[in-house]
Amino acid sequence: MPDNPNTSDTQGAACSLDGSDVLHRYLDGELSLDVQPELFEHMADCEGCRRLMESVLAFRRMSRQEYLAYPPAADDVFFERLAQLKTRTEQVDREEDRKPLWNSRRSISLRSALALASIVFLIGLLVPMPARTDYATALIQFEVERVQFEPTDLVVIESPIYHWVDGITVEATRADSQVPRETF
């Protein structure tokens, strides 16, 4: 398609707006007012430009004939899909929450494990330890605990013991040395 809008068969003379976007800017409301009279003057003589403008304006009028309304039933479908999306997002979040933060198993190579073990061993050797005797004394001192009981006067009361077995009352005398088998 040629760039010049005015190359139709119906047009005799060449258009002076050849390759210019003046007409289009006018149609889009972006042409300054001081240039507009020149454009109108040009269009009075240029049939190609006139027809192009008429075509665009007619297209605009025709395009407004169609009323494109979003169907209300589609709203219900949309909100249903939105609810599904929210549920899905929440489920994903829960799965993320269930993952352990630090207790996850990771495989390491044997070489790394040996290196780590030797580092720990060396650190253990380098840490200053207290003398063995001092350590033992400290433990014993910590463990010794004296407990003193106050001597109490034990009084043995001799009294009859009543024993109920299936509604039968038995009266008996208890001696000091005797230990009651059942008491209530």
Added chain:
Amino acid sequence: MKDYALIEAFQAGDEFAFVGIYNRYKGAVYAFCCKMLVDSEQAQDVTQETFLRIYENRDRLLKSSSFKSWLFTIARNQCLNSLRRSKRHTGFDVNLESSLPAMETPYSKMEKNEQVRFVTQFIQSLKPEYREVLILREYQNLTYEEIAAVTRSSISAVKSRLFKARRKLGKVMEPMWVLEYPSAVEKDRGKKVAVLRQQN
């Protein structure tokens, strides 16, 4: 409530703000998708998908960028994906001229449904890159800058595509003007020119 306040509330987690945004823009997005896909059912699906994407990616919207541009960028990408999936890469239809009512009927004599059919067929005959620019300009009234942001291209590329699409329109509608009696538009313009000449 202004757009900015709605978007800010939505980003802060206000669900009602999102419903407000949806109600405000669903018509525009649907109209855009309808014209891009030329299929109302598919357009409904893509419109819903667009708003679900917006809900999911609310954190990605920068406060400095235009919400409208962002919205139409998502809608446009969804439409192109849908066209790609359905393998409906439409270009210029060689049989368009024979199917257009404009070839036989002058513009003033065209009925409403004929006009709608003509517009649909013309849009369908354009390649997606020309179609999107024409729809965003003529239906959504976006500026050249906004269209460039939506289509991820330069302003000069937008102008070039838009002007080419219009020239194609002019060519398709040319026979219509041959049949047409000088329209009211022409008379009005004639008067305007006369007035301007008098002023000069």
